[in-house]
Amino acid sequence: MFLSPNNIKWHCTLVKKEDRCALNRHSSTVIWLTGLPSSGKSTVANQLEHMLFRYGLRSYILDGDNIRHGLNKNLSFTAEDRKENMRRVGEVAKLFIDAGLITIVAFVSPFRTDRQMVRDMFPKDEFLEVFVKCSLAVCELRDPKGLYKKARKGEIAHFTGVNDPYEAPEQPELEIETDKLSLDDCVRKIFRLLVDKKIVTHSDELGNQKSPGSPVQVPDPLLSFG
Numbered sequence: 001m002f003l004s005p006n007n008i009k010w011h012c013t014l015v016k017k018e019d020r021c022a023l024n025r026h027s028s029t030v031i032w033l034t035g036l037p038s039s040g041k042s043t044v045a046n047q048l049e050h051m052l053f054r055y056g057l058r059s060y061i062l063d064g065d066n067i068r069h070g071l072n073k074n075l076s077f078t079a080e081d082r083k084e085n086m087r088r089v090g091e092v093a094k095l096f097i098d099a100g101l102i103t104i105v106a107f108v109s110p111f112r113t114d115r116q117m118v119r120d121m122f123p124k125d126e127f128l129e130v131f132v133k134c135s136l137a138v139c140e141l142r143d144p145k146g147l148y149k150k151a152r153k154g155e156i157a158h159f160t161g162v163n164d165p166y167e168a169p170e171q172p173e174l175e176i177e178t179d180k181l182s183l184d185d186c187v188r189k190i191f192r193l194l195v196d197k198k199i200v201t202h203s204d205e206l207g208n209q210k211s212p213g214s215p216v217q218v219p220d221p222l223l224s225f226g
C-alpha cells in the first residue's frame with residue numbers, strides 16, 4: 001500500500017541528541033571538507049579523525065569514494081546526480097549529528113548551490129565548511145589515484161578541475177592550504193576551529209580528562225602551531 005507523505009509522521013525518541021552529546025561529553029557538528037580531487041580531503045579527514053579518536057571524541061568520516069561504493073553507487077557525475085549525491089550525504093550527516101558524532105564529510109562538492117543546499121539542512125552552528133585549498137597544478141602533480149592523467153587523456157567525463165568546474169567557497173568557516181601547510185598544521189587548524197566553536201573544550205590540565213560527566217578536554221599543546 002502506498003503511504004502518502006501526509007501520512008508519515010516523525011517518530012520522536014526518548015533519547016535526544018542532547019542526551020547523546022552529554023554521554024559523549026562533546027557537541028556534534030558537520031565538518032564539510034570541499035576541494036579539488038587530490039587536494040587532500042580524505043587525507044586530512046583521516047588524520048583529523050585519528051586525532052579526535054585519541055582524545056576520546058566520537059566521530060565518523062563520510063568519504064565521497066566510500067559512499068559511492070554503497071549508498072550512492074547508482075549515481076553518476078552529471079550535475080543532477082552530483083546534487084543527489086550531496087543531498088543523500090547531507091541527510092546521512094543529519095542523522096549522524098543527531099547521533100552525537102563529529103561528522104567529517106570529505107566530498108569534492110564542486111557546486112556552490114549544492115553546498116548551500118546541504119548547509120541549509122543544518123542549524124548555523126552545526127555546519128562548518130572547510131575549503132581544502134590546493135592549486136590545480138599541485139593536485140595534478142599529486143594525482144594519487146591517477147585520475148587526472150586519465151581525464152587529460154579523455155578517458156573520464158565530468159572530472160572536476162579538468163572537464164567540469166570547481167566553484168571555490170566564498171565564505172567558508174575555514175580554509176586550509178594543503179599546498180602550503182603540513183598535514184599536521186592543516187589538522188590542527190580544524191581542531192582549533194572546533195575549540196573556537198565550543199564543540200570541544202580544551203584545558204591546560206590533561207588530568208581533567210577523566211572526570212565523569214564533564215566535557216572531554218584536550219590539552220593546549222595540541223592546539224599550538226609549529
Ligand SMILES: Nc1ncnc2c1ncn2[C@@H]1O[C@H](COP(=O)(O)OP(=O)(O)OP(=O)(O)O)[C@@H](O)[C@H]1O
Nearest residue numbers: 036037038039040041042043142144178181182183
Ligand atoms: N598538507 C597536506 N594535506 C593533505 N594531503 C596532502 C598534504 N600534503 C601532501 N598531501 C598528499 O596529497 C594527496 C591528497 O590525496 P587525497 O586522496 O587525500 O585527496 P582527496 O581530496 O581526497 O581527493 P579525491 O577527491 O580524489 O578523493 C595525498 O597523497 C597526500 O599524501
Ligand SMILES: [Mg+2]
Nearest residue numbers: 041042065106
Ligand atoms: Mg578523497
